[in-house]
Amino acid sequence: MPIRIRHEARRKYHWPELQLNIWIMIVMSCSATCLGIFSWFMTVQSQMHLGTPWLFPFMVVTSALGVAFILLVLVLAERRFLLPGIIIIGSFILCVLWLTGLIETSLQLYGIVGDVNANCQIYVENNKSWGNNINTLAWLTQSTICNCWKTAFALELVNTIFYLWMIVMSWQVNRDVYD
Secondary structure, eight states: OOOOOOOOOOOOOOOOHHHHHHHHHHHHHHHHHHHHHHHHHHHHHHHTTOOOOTHHHHHHHHHHHHHHHHHHHHHHHHTTOOOHHHHHHHHHHHHHHHHHHHHHHHHHHHSSSSOHHHHHIIIIITSOOOSSSHHHHHHHHHHHHHHHHHHHHHHHHHHHHHHHHHHHHHHHHHTTTTO
8 A cells, every 4th residue: 555645835924024024123122121121120129128029020021031032033034934823822922911011010100109200200300419429320320210110111012012013913914915
């Protein structure tokens, strides 16, 4: 009895290169920046002998997963094995994680209790220090912390939107919209 070998043609997916490259650059830069910001926040908390809020390690892990996911996407794209299903699942998981971080960051930054933004307005932005002294150095550090909170919020919002965009784009690639 002869053995029949069945060869199946592998389906090729056509990704819009410009959109994919823009998505990769923006998501990688947002993830790497948030990774640095929240790692620095954890260092500051440790240096001041304060407890670390759950948001900081959560965002460090989420940012690291975002960077790892982008590296995976780059490897898969280089090997011509970038499957929409993998991207949809990974983007959905990361979208939920970024949305969770965005909600908690917004509550800390603009919430009712412990409003970081109001404290920044009162104690930092309305209390500038000038000159070559320790007070100015402390003010600069406080200003940096306030700006990092605002930057992290903005980048979390961008990443959440871009992961939603990637889910839609992957769905369209799966349906051959870009042919």
